[in-house]
Amino acid sequence: xxxxxxxxxxxxxxxxxxxxxxxxxxxxxxxxxxxxxxxxxxxxxxxxxxxxxxxxxxxxxxxxxxxxxxxxxxxxxxxxxxxxxxxxxxxxxxxxxxxxxxxxxxxxxxxxxxxxxxxxxxxxxxxxxxxxxxxxxxxxxxxxxxxxxxxxxxxxxxxxxxxxxxxxxxxxxxxxxxxxxxxxxxxxxxxxxxxxxxxxxxxxxxxxxxxxxxxxxxxxxxxxxxxxxxxxxxxxxxxxxxxxxxxxxxxxxxxxxxxxxxxxxxx
Amino acid sequence: xxxxxxxxxxxxxxxxxxxxxxxxxxxxxxxxxxxxxxxxxxxxxxxxxxxxxxxxxxxxxxxxxxxxxxxxxxxxxxxxxxxxxxxxxxxxxxxxxxxxxxxxxxxxxxxxxxxxxxxxxxxxxxxxxxxxxxxxxxxxxxxxxxxxxxxxxxxxxxxxxxxxxxxxxxxxxxxxxxxxxxxxxxxxxxxxxxxxxxxxxxxxxxxxxxxxxxxxxxxxxxxxxxxxxxxxxxxxxxxxxxxxxxxxxxxxxxxxxxxxxxxxxxxxxxxxxxxxxxxxxxxxxxxxxxxxxxxxxxxxxxxxxxxxxxxxxxxxxxxxxxxxxxxxxxxxxxxxxxxxxxxxxxxxxxxxxxxx
Amino acid sequence: xxxxxxxxxxxxxxxxxxxxxxxxxxxxxxxxxxxxxxxxxxxxxxxxxxxxxxxxxxxxxxxxxxxxxxxxxxxxxxxxxxxxxxxxxxxxxxxxxxxxxxxxxxxxxxxxxxxxxxxxxxxxxxxxxxxxxxxxxxxxxxxxxxxxxxxxxxxxxxxxxxxxxxxxxxxxxxxxxxxxxxxxxxxxxxxxxxxxxxxxxxxxxxxxxxxxxxxxxxxxxxxxxxxxxxxxxxxxxxxxxxxxxxxxxxxxxxxxxxxxxxxxxxxxxxxxxxxxxxxxxxxxxxxxxxxxxxxxxxxxxxxxx
Numbered sequence: 001x002x003x004x005x006x007x008x009x010x011x012x013x014x015x016x017x018x019x020x021x022x023x024x025x026x027x028x029x030x031x032x033x034x035x036x037x038x039x040x041x042x043x044x045x046x047x048x049x050x051x052x053x054x055x056x057x058x059x060x061x062x063x064x065x066x067x068x069x070x071x072x073x074x075x076x077x078x079x080x081x082x083x084x085x086x087x088x089x090x091x092x093x094x095x096x097x098x099x100x101x102x103x104x105x106x107x108x109x110x111x112x113x114x115x116x117x118x119x120x121x122x123x124x125x126x127x128x129x130x131x132x133x134x135x136x137x138x139x140x141x142x143x144x145x146x147x148x149x150x151x152x153x154x155x156x157x158x159x160x161x162x163x164x165x166x167x168x169x170x171x172x173x174x175x176x177x178x179x180x181x182x183x184x185x186x187x188x189x190x191x192x193x194x195x196x197x198x199x200x201x202x203x204x205x206x207x208x209x210x211x212x213x214x215x216x217x218x219x220x221x222x223x224x225x226x227x228x229x230x231x232x233x234x235x236x237x238x239x240x241x242x243x244x245x246x247x248x249x250x251x252x253x254x255x256x257x258x259x260x261x262x263x264x265x266x267x
Numbered sequence: 268x269x270x271x272x273x274x275x276x277x278x279x280x281x282x283x284x285x286x287x288x289x290x291x292x293x294x295x296x297x298x299x300x301x302x303x304x305x306x307x308x309x310x311x312x313x314x315x316x317x318x319x320x321x322x323x324x325x326x327x328x329x330x331x332x333x334x335x336x337x338x339x340x341x342x343x344x345x346x347x348x349x350x351x352x353x354x355x356x357x358x359x360x361x362x363x364x365x366x367x368x369x370x371x372x373x374x375x376x377x378x379x380x381x382x383x384x385x386x387x388x389x390x391x392x393x394x395x396x397x398x399x400x401x402x403x404x405x406x407x408x409x410x411x412x413x414x415x416x417x418x419x420x421x422x423x424x425x426x427x428x429x430x431x432x433x434x435x436x437x438x439x440x441x442x443x444x445x446x447x448x449x450x451x452x453x454x455x456x457x458x459x460x461x462x463x464x465x466x467x468x469x470x471x472x473x474x475x476x477x478x479x480x481x482x483x484x485x486x487x488x489x490x491x492x493x494x495x496x497x498x499x500x501x502x503x504x505x506x507x508x509x510x511x512x513x514x515x516x517x518x519x520x521x522x523x524x525x526x527x528x529x530x531x532x533x534x535x536x537x538x539x540x541x542x543x544x545x546x547x548x549x550x551x552x553x554x555x556x557x558x559x560x561x562x563x564x565x566x567x568x569x570x571x572x573x574x575x576x577x578x579x580x581x582x583x584x585x586x587x588x589x590x591x592x593x594x595x596x597x598x599x600x601x602x603x604x605x606x607x608x609x610x611x612x613x614x615x616x617x618x619x620x621x622x623x
Numbered sequence: 624x625x626x627x628x629x630x631x632x633x634x635x636x637x638x639x640x641x642x643x644x645x646x647x648x649x650x651x652x653x654x655x656x657x658x659x660x661x662x663x664x665x666x667x668x669x670x671x672x673x674x675x676x677x678x679x680x681x682x683x684x685x686x687x688x689x690x691x692x693x694x695x696x697x698x699x700x701x702x703x704x705x706x707x708x709x710x711x712x713x714x715x716x717x718x719x720x721x722x723x724x725x726x727x728x729x730x731x732x733x734x735x736x737x738x739x740x741x742x743x744x745x746x747x748x749x750x751x752x753x754x755x756x757x758x759x760x761x762x763x764x765x766x767x768x769x770x771x772x773x774x775x776x777x778x779x780x781x782x783x784x785x786x787x788x789x790x791x792x793x794x795x796x797x798x799x800x801x802x803x804x805x806x807x808x809x810x811x812x813x814x815x816x817x818x819x820x821x822x823x824x825x826x827x828x829x830x831x832x833x834x835x836x837x838x839x840x841x842x843x844x845x846x847x848x849x850x851x852x853x854x855x856x857x858x859x860x861x862x863x864x865x866x867x868x869x870x871x872x873x874x875x876x877x878x879x880x881x882x883x884x885x886x887x888x889x890x891x892x893x894x895x896x897x898x899x900x901x902x903x904x905x906x907x908x909x910x911x912x913x914x915x916x917x918x919x920x921x922x923x924x925x926x927x928x
Contacts, residue, residue, distance in 0.1 A: 008826040018734030028764035084648040091644025115865025122659035148655035168359035176373030328629035
């Protein structure tokens with residue numbers, strides 16, 4: 001120890017607690033992933049390594065439908081949310097402050113502040129009436145609800161990117177005979193694109209993960225993967241659910257890795 | 268005569284903020300910049316020089332007044348319709364484009380034919396000696412190289428006027444000297460009107476055909492470098508450019524009676540104007556033996572060695588300070604020492620009477 | 624001084640474009656987020672319908688009903704003990720979750736912030752993965768660990784520490800463990816952001832002036848990173864209070880929290896107005912917490928830097 005000298009930044013026990021924290025964070029996830037490869041019939045014993053639960057989940061028509069539904073909703077909602085968020089970010093950054101800007105910020109970030117259960121209940125009340133009034137019970141409600149709560153997640157990285165961008169670049173483009181559309185197309189958009197992709201991916205992950213709002217808004221037979229899994233819980237956690245979880249987990253890690261590589265490229 | 272004027276600002280006023288907190292960044296500025304000249308706007312930060320440049324570029328709209336280019340009013344034209352280009356202080360190079368793409372950007376936006384874009388881009392890269400860097404990303408270049416890309420990019424569309432907003436301020440001293448020469452060369456070779464903004468008096472004096480000295484939103488004096496230096500119109504110009512001794516006195520019959528006693532001969536054309544200030548550059552102050560007739564008596568208070576020259580600080584009879592700049596000699600300044608009594612003379616014509 | 628016509632037109636155009644560009648986002652959020660909240664507020668002042676839904680008659684019963692129940696025999700008002708138990712559990716578990724995540728999260732954030740830059744990015748990434756992983760999946764994962772046949776009990780039994788499995792699942796403890804587990808990254812990330820900005824040279828100054836490690840932590844570090852502590856606490860406390868999935872999965876429907884209680888009113892309870900008033904109450908508490916945060920952060924920012 002003496003050879004290391006005095007380290008001002010080390011505090012007693014902190015490293016040990018941090019180690020415990022990381023183990024505690026990952027042990028359950030690794031357990032879950034491990035059980036998904038369990039060949040036994042029940043979850044109480046280990047029956048060797050097997051892909052049988054992945055095969056079972058893959059063959060399950062309900063799971064297939066829920067998967068497709070989840071992907072359709074996540075893709076549409078993130079597309080809508082990202083488009084709206086990109087426009088809003090362009091409208092609220094770098095044009096000097098204007099009256100009502102705070103209102104726009106609060107509105108956009110509102111889904112981050114209101115507890116999910118409250119939004120879920122609110123949408124249940126409103127959409128229930130709309131469903132009765134219009135007779136339409138399709139996926140539109142879920143897509144609309146998801147698009148709304150995905151907006152802040154798409155907005156924040158895009159805004160961060162825009163704010164980090166040198167304003168004089170657009171001035172320079174205008175000086176070099178680019179009209180406002182050309183400036184956007186050839187300068188602003190290419191520079192903000194990593195932010196937009198990052199925002200879209202976050203929105204996609206958030207939509208794919210949602211349980212509470214989906215549970216309250218969906219009509220009969222509109223289970224997404226998470227609500228299907230929550231429903232299965234009445235029969236206890238099955239290895240099939242573990243298999244689905246593992247796939248979702250893998251997808252999240254993949255998207256996150258891409259997200260980090262994209263946002264790090266900045267410098 | 269008007270056809271020789273490239274850019275003109277007429278009574279340009281630019282105010283920021285509103286009501287009581289409004290600040291006039293430009294306060295009724297009128298200036299004519301001639302075709303093909305290297306014109307420098309010189310002044311301390313916040314004097315309005317960059318604002319004037321941005322008005323000419325079209326990034327700002329004047330609160331009142333107008334901007335003319337080749338005699339045409341362009342006050343309300345957006346920047347992308349003005350045949351004027353800017354070299355930005357931060358260079359503002361597009362980070363997602365290569366050096367060549369940056370240089371060809373303006374030409375492409377103008378919709379020039381492809382062959383012309385390529386040819387002009389190559390020519391511009393050759394002009395700033397960056398042919399070898401054409402395919403690089405701008406972030407891979409050194410500061411001086413980025414500076415040259417910014418120049419090539421702004422020159423490529425062959426603007427009527429090139430605006431340069433403190434383009435050398437981010438470079439180190441040696442590079443700055445090189446770029447000063449380079450800029451002057453580019454200006455001569457292209458024949459384009461340059462409007463150069465700086466707070467560095469030396470930069471202004473070495474490069475410019477004419478200089479406009481600005482302070483607090485106004486242009487105080489316009490003239491050639493020698494004019495500005497030797498005949499400053501007022502105290503601000505005299506003190507902002509170079510070092511100056513200011514001596515208070517009274518003007519009477521072609522002589523200024525100094526407050527410290529003694530008098531100096533000045534241009535006889537000046538009318539008696541009561542209290543005035545006389546400005547004398549330190550290098551125009553001669554130190555003579557105290558016994559010489561008509562010399563102003565002074566006491567040496569300090570000698571500061573600067574290498575090539577030595578500054579001799581002296582106090583006059585009334586306590587006011589005068590600095591003389593002497594060329595250093597190898598063996599030291601003979602006969603000068605702190606506390607020594609000496610006499611002062613000014614070179615003929617060196618004393619400049621300032622209106623306050 | 625007034626602006627010229629050109630300046631004024633430019634400014635008006637800027638503001639107009641700002642609103643126009645924000646319009647689609649605002650429309651979506653009004654339709655599917657902010658607007659429906661107003662409907663909930665209205666519903667909280669209506670009368671419950673017999674089979675769910677509402678009857679359009681004004682009533683404050685739903686707000687009174689948060690704390691009191693009407694005895695059906697004597698027609699007298701009584702404190703609703705069951706409701707109070709649920710509120711108390713929600714607040715207690717949320718506070719405990721906040722405390723546990725802070726106790727674990729602060730050393731963790733400190734550890735990450737004091738790594739060399741490259742390693743720091745990796746450790747941070749390891750915190751971010753659970754952060755973005757589906758909450759339901761993480762709840763399932765902790766369920767795998769603490770259930771009777773789960774890893775924890777198996778290990779303890781194999782080690783001979785216990786003879787029969789400990790029943791953790793479907794207890795308050797299970798909900799607490801679950802919430803601490805799922806919300807830990809929410810505590811670590813803002814703490815890390817605050818510690819990362821902390822000037823480590825201040826520690827050396829502290830030691831130089833005879834402080835010991837505890838005093839340095841207590842007198843220098845904690846006061847300076849306070850905005851991060853407040854942010855992390857709010858970020859954990861707020862979703863804990865409104866938790867729905869974790870208590871449902873790990874509490875087994877018995878150990879209800881406010882979120883589950885609200886859902887109940889829209890399901891079997893068939894009391895939509897009560898569900899609405901409870902939602903509004905939850906929202907008010909959350910907004911109050913956010914207000915505390917904004918103030919604390921503002922103050923911390925003022926003399927913290």
